[in-house]
Amino acid sequence: MGYALRPPIILLKEGTDTSQGKAQLISNINACEALVDTIRTTLGPRGMDKLIVDGKGKVTISNDGATIMKLLDVVHPAGHVLVDIAKSQDAEIGDGTTSVVLLAGAFLKECKPFIEEAVHPQVIVRSFRLATQLALNRIDEVAVKHSFKDPTEKRALLEKVAFTSMSSKLISTHKEFFSKLVVNAVSVLNADLPLDMIGIKKVPGGSFESSFLVRGVAFKKAFSYAGFEMAPKKYDNPLVCLLNIELELKAERDNAEIRVDNVEEYQRIVDAEWTILYQKLQRIVESGAKVVLSKLPIGDVATQFFADRDVFCAGRIPDDDMRRTAKACSGSVQTSVGNLGPSLGRCGLFEEIQIGGERFNIFSDCPQTQTCTLILRGGADQFIAETERSLHDAIMVVRRTLKNEAVVAGGGAIEMELSRYLREYSRTVAGKSQMLIAAYAKALEAIPRQLCENAGFDSTNILNLLRNKHHNGGLWYGIDITTEGIADNYQRFVWEPAVMKINVLKAAAEAACVVLTVDETVKNPKCQDDVSQQAARKGRAGGVPR
Numbered sequence: 001m002g003y004a005l006r007p008p009i010i011l012l013k014e015g016t017d018t019s020q021g022k023a024q025l026i027s028n029i030n031a032c033e034a035l036v037d038t039i040r041t042t043l044g045p046r047g048m049d050k051l052i053v054d055g056k057g058k059v060t061i062s063n064d065g066a067t068i069m070k071l072l073d074v075v076h077p078a079g080h081v082l083v084d085i086a087k088s089q090d091a092e093i094g095d096g097t098t099s100v101v102l103l104a105g106a107f108l109k110e111c112k113p114f115i116e117e118a119v120h121p122q123v124i125v126r127s128f129r130l131a132t133q134l135a136l137n138r139i140d141e142v143a144v145k146h147s148f149k150d151p152t153e154k155r156a157l158l159e160k161v162a163f164t165s166m167s168s169k170l171i172s173t174h175k176e177f178f179s180k181l182v183v184n185a186v187s188v189l190n191a192d193l194p195l196d197m198i199g200i201k202k203v204p205g206g207s208f209e210s211s212f213l214v215r216g217v218a219f220k221k222a223f224s225y226a227g228f229e230m231a232p233k234k235y236d237n238p239l240v241c242l243l244n245i246e247l248e249l250k251a252e253r254d255n256a257e258i259r260v261d262n263v264e265e266y267q268r269i270v271d272a273e274w275t276i277l278y279q280k281l282q283r284i285v286e287s288g289a290k291v292v293l294s295k296l297p298i299g300d301v302a303t304q305f306f307a308d309r310d311v312f313c314a315g316r317i318p319d320d321d322m323r324r325t326a327k328a329c330s331g332s333v334q335t336s337v338g339n340l341g342p343s344l345g346r347c348g349l350f351e352e353i354q355i356g357g358e359r360f361n362i363f364s365d366c367p368q369t370q371t372c373t374l375i376l377r378g379g380a381d382q383f384i385a386e387t388e389r390s391l392h393d394a395i396m397v398v399r400r401t402l403k404n405e406a407v408v409a410g411g412g413a414i415e416m417e418l419s420r421y422l423r424e425y426s427r428t429v430a431g432k433s434q435m436l437i438a439a440y441a442k443a444l445e446a447i448p449r450q451l452c453e454n455a456g457f458d459s460t461n462i463l464n465l466l467r468n469k470h471h472n473g474g475l476w477y478g479i480d481i482t483t484e485g486i487a488d489n490y491q492r493f494v495w496e497p498a499v500m501k502i503n504v505l506k507a508a509a510e511a512a513c514v515v516l517t518v519d520e521t522v523k524n525p526k527c528q529d530d531v532s533q534q535a536a537r538k539g540r541a542g543g544v545p546r
């Protein structure tokens with residue numbers, strides 16, 4: 001009777017939902033699979049795009065895995081792991097975001113039967129980590145390393161990787177044009193290849209081919225006052241003055257509190273203000289600068305003053321444009337007009353031109369420019385936005401290739417090779433490991449299989465051909481998307497940076513291991529209430545639920 005009177009142990013708050021054990025693990029895997037199913041159709045040159053409408057009705061059409069995953073607003077805790085790997089792949093490499101999610105999903109799918117058969121997750125994790133290491137070593141072994149001594153060879157290689165990266169995107173029909181543009185853009189950068197030194201400006205209208213690269217800086221004409229129209233719009237070899245000063249009359253008045261008790265005193269203050277402004281303007285003109293830019297406003301008096309002296313000016317220039325202009329013209333941004341001489345920059349040509357419906361200020365022919373601007377044209381806003389994302393991926397891939405010169409063949413070739421290698425290796429080990437490494441090898445085939453399915457090919461047939469070819473030494477054989485067959489994708493120049501594939505494998509395997517090692521989810525009802533209340537409050541305040 002004694003035990004019946006023992007008080008129950010209450011560990012967690014009433015209403016707390018705890019799910020644990022095998023059932024929980026399987027449910028997490030199912031959630032990840034469902035998430036992978038939403039993006040699997042976007043993989044590859046024949047992949048489909050997704051149209052996503054957010055809470056505010058903003059439409060995004062994209063093929064980029066990371067963009068889709070971000071916009072999906074996933075709430076499942078295990079699903080979040082996949083969103084995170086897509087984001088990290090995007091930040092680290094810039095491409096391969098769909099592949100990483102797909103591969104993580106494939107690993108989990110292959111694990112599921114083992115979990116159901118009560119194999120301990122740690123055993124699976126151990127074998128998967130071993131298989132990943134073996135696969136990485138194999139990539140290192142087979143990757144083709146190019147030396148960048150010959151500039152023509154270097155350029156050809158870079159164009160090929162940009163080409164492959166774009167072949168699955170909306171702009172794939174113009175990939176030759178854009179791959180040249182991307183390589184030209186990256187070759188302007190310095191050895192550190194800073195991404196923020198490539199500006200991208202979108203101008204709706206026109207055709208994709210009317211997009212162009214400015215070796216220097218281009219930005220939309222800033223707001224301007226009367227008097228601006230009188231200023232010249234083109235200079236050869238002008239000195240450029242970059243400022244962070246407000247050149248407006250009200251500036252002095254607003255920056256201080258002044259108490260006056262008669263009209264004369266007030267007049268003296270107004271006069272002093274004019275004098276201060278004129279002195280500043282005079283100094284700028286005396287420095288010899290022909291183009292004056294400021295991060296802060298340049299008012300009507302100053303605009304007229306400059307126009308009278310044949311000087312072009314523009315205020316309220318965004319910070320990133322200002323930084324890039326400074327870099328392009330080798331000048332520096334000043335906060336006073338004391339000694340402008342050494343801080344002035346110079347560009348070969350400055351002009352204001354019309355692009356589509358916008359006026360643009362262009363600084364080009366800069367002697368030692370390490371920055372450039374891509375002006376993107378094209379129909380609707382959504383198309384240009386997707387073009388920008390695709391070019392970003394291609395730029396990232398070209399930068400990665402420049403930093404790591406090794407490439408592998410795409411179109412499923414490297415995955416089939418790793419799969420063959422691991423399957424053969426698995427036969428040399430005993431015990432559960434053998435089955436698990438073979439499962440890992442099978443999961444790698446998910447990429448070529450999906451490429452086939454998205455193109456409407458018979459995946460069973462093509463995968464059989466590929467397995468046979470790789471078994472007989474056809475190292476770089478992958479899917480030939482044009483003929484519904486297989487081909488040596490290295491010869492066909494379907495090249496991808498080895499570092500991208502390495503990152504995909506590492507991230508996907510690690511994500512699968514993380515999901516496998518979670519065997520309990522505890523949902524605290526209080527926390528959930530807090531979260532929903534916060535969300536409701538945010539919603540009322542006009543915030544966007546994330």
Ligand SMILES: Nc1ncnc2c1ncn2[C@@H]1O[C@H](COP(=O)(O)OP(=O)(O)OP(=O)(O)O)[C@@H](O)[C@H]1O
Pocket residue numbers: 042043044045047063064065066094095096097098099100164165167168169393409410411412447451479480481494496
């Ligand atoms: N011409 C081609 N023939 C065959 N396969 C190709 C070709 N071009 C690209 N691929 C393959 O398509 C896959 C890339 O597809 P996709 O660009 O849609 O996804 P991702 O690079 O993984 O992710 P994302 O571009 O969304 O970041 C790679 O496996 C690549 O090898």
